[in-house]
Amino acid sequence: MNNSLLKDELRLVDTSSLVDKVEATIVELLKNQKLKVGDSIPKEMELAETIGVSRTVIREALTRLKIMGLIESKKKKGAVITSPDLFGIIGKSMNPYILDEETLKQMFELRLVLEVGMADLIFQRITKKDIEELKQIVSHEPPATQHHLFNIDHEIAFHGKLYEITGNEALKKFQRMLLPIFDYVHHSGLLKKPASIKKFVSHNGLIDVIEHGSPEMFRNAMRNHLENHFARLFEQ
Amino acid sequence: MNNSLLKDELRLVDTSSLVDKVEATIVELLKNQKLKVGDSIPKEMELAETIGVSRTVIREALTRLKIMGLIESKKKKGAVITSPDLFGIIGKSMNPYILDEETLKQMFELRLVLEVGMADLIFQRITKKDIEELKQIVSHEPPATQHHLFNIDHEIAFHGKLYEITGNEALKKFQRMLLPIFDYVHHSGLLKKPASIKKFVSHNGLIDVIEHGSPEMFRNAMRNHLENHFARLFEQ
DNA sequence: TAAATTATTATGTATGACATAATAAAAGTA
DNA sequence: TACTTTTATTATGTCATACATAATAATTTA
Incomplete structure (x- = not known):
């Protein structure tokens, strides 16, 4: 040897x-x-x-x-x-300017996976008050015609509330850290395909499913709601 | 002053x-x-x-x-x-004996969320070779009658392969770290309800859906496959 | 007895010294 | 000249010591 x-x-x-x-x-x-x-x-x-x-x-x-x-x-x-605090630990590293492109893309994907997959947690733990809050959040959104693909603040408010409903602190923290990453990837040239203007299931639609539907329906609705993001991921 | x-x-x-x-x-x-x-x-x-x-x-x-x-x-x-390496960072903290019960439970939930939610990534990126490998893994599993709720090694092999198919390195690393946690929570007295013996969608069933179904069908199949775990989470 | 003062203790910060490993420079050899 | 070997050089790794600082414990004092 x-x-x-x-x-x-x-x-x-x-x-x-x-x-x-x-x-x-x-x-x-x-x-x-x-x-x-x-x-x-x-x-x-x-x-x-x-x-x-x-x-x-x-x-x-x-x-x-x-x-x-x-x-x-x-x-x-x-x-x-x-x-x-598991996700607090990686918080400082969650910086778009520090992470490489591949990791950034993976974080982008991770958010989509989480939101589609967390349906059961939401249905298990949601309260009437939560639904009211969701409606409240949506009521403050500008009409669909006058904004671009999405208004980041309202997106955060609505989706953040969904994470909150899951009652899973780790999940929530993770989302908070993913937010700036997601925003960055969305607006950077990292994903070649431009964001489509086409609208799918709206926030109101999601609330409707939560109120009258099932976890299964919610997963599909959320998948559809996120279609623009998925499409940008897959079609390049 | x-x-x-x-x-x-x-x-x-x-x-x-x-x-x-x-x-x-x-x-x-x-x-x-x-x-x-x-x-x-x-x-x-x-x-x-x-x-x-x-x-x-x-x-x-x-x-x-x-x-x-x-x-x-x-x-x-x-x-x-x-x-x-985002998830590598928290790897050292991913120790069942160090984490508190609440965090452990949250990690348990997180796994379920990820596996139900990653359907689209799997369908987008799976190859014929991957399907063959999945079948190979299942073929080595003992018949359903002679084992308990699940054999941990085969579970890891099968589900690990699914993570691999997503092509998302972060996701994969995350799973590898979640594994010991999941195992610990599963076997510890942390979840009061005992694991049911009842079987739902099998690994073979999941492969079938991957081959002939859709992401939507896969999400439901996976949700069903994980029913035992979900039930333990929610019914206590 | 209770408040105020002082001592003690363990971490936080600073400094200087040497060990070690990786690289660059120099010397030697064909 | 080219190529190997040897020798500096450099920057991090480790050690030792000293003092600062803040929290607690012990003591004194009213």
Whole structure:
């Protein structure tokens, strides 16, 4: 076996830096001790001595855990376990100018998938008050004739409310982060096919389905409502 | 105005730490210079001097950017801009033992939403080869009579393939991370209602719909296929 | 006993030093 | 000249130490 091959194999085994290892060690340590949310973890110096590395390395590892939302540090008190905010974590990266085109397109698709797929959650959890709010939102929309494909503010208000109805916080957060991405992709030259003016199922139509239809009907209605977006995705 | 009051007011305006500010400053700097993927960013010492803080702070800020996947650092070369791997970032947090119950349940729901909603992507991008592979996977499954609600390996193989067919890398990565969560929630006591033995649309049934049906039919078939999971979610 | 003061503690920030790996420059050899 | 080997150089990785800062605990004082 030649040297570069050996090197490759070794890389497979352990390409991680010291901080990587320490990070894993700490997570393992927390897991083994079955620490729950709110419990405080060992002090930086204790960890440094226990694991046998400098405080610098410990701090960098802890920084990572902080960013991932696993811990939160308070002066004097030390760091305490927290429940990670999964989509909050990727929030800072959700920047159209930072993400590459392929990822942007994938996020665009993801929104469509979510909205078509969340019918059952909506039907299961919607209340009369929610329906009233949806109607309220639509009533403030300008007539279809005088606007372009869509007015972004009203789109956000209506679709945002739908996410809210699902009662799934993760879903909601995800949508909020997807919004600027979606808007960017929609208006950028990323999708070659221009947005069609043709209108399909309207917001009012969707409300009607929610009130008198079924999840199945809603999925189809939403799919139709989003037809312009799907068409731009597929026809290029 | 006394000193402590002034201090309090300032805190309201800016509660962020130095590293927070430096992090934002660096991101802003990269954005303004319109740096693209592959470009290298200023050295740590340069940044430290430009921004006027110690290298420690710079390093901690850069650590965060690294974790978010915005940059990758190489010795001698410095750090280069990278396109963030959105779902890779939250991967480390996707740990059933760390996440709280509510989040776990939300992830469980999210999977169902995705699989029902991704019909159009599948139909748009599926190839004959994909269908053959799906059939191949199903052919290796044990007969329905002799297994429990589902065999986790075959479930993963089949549904994983569906994600793959969508051609959406983000979606796929997301699924891979959701898998252990889903498995955990499924088997934990988190969902009170026991998993039903009743079978609905089978994997073979789904393939049949893919071959001879429409996205609309597939959504309904998948919704039916996942009925056991939905039922456990909603009926407690 | 309760409020005010002081001490303690753990994280936050700064600095300097050396290790390490990747690259560039220089030297040596055919 | 071209090509390999060796030697600097450079920037990140790691370590150690010191002090700042804020939160808590301990102590004093009224």
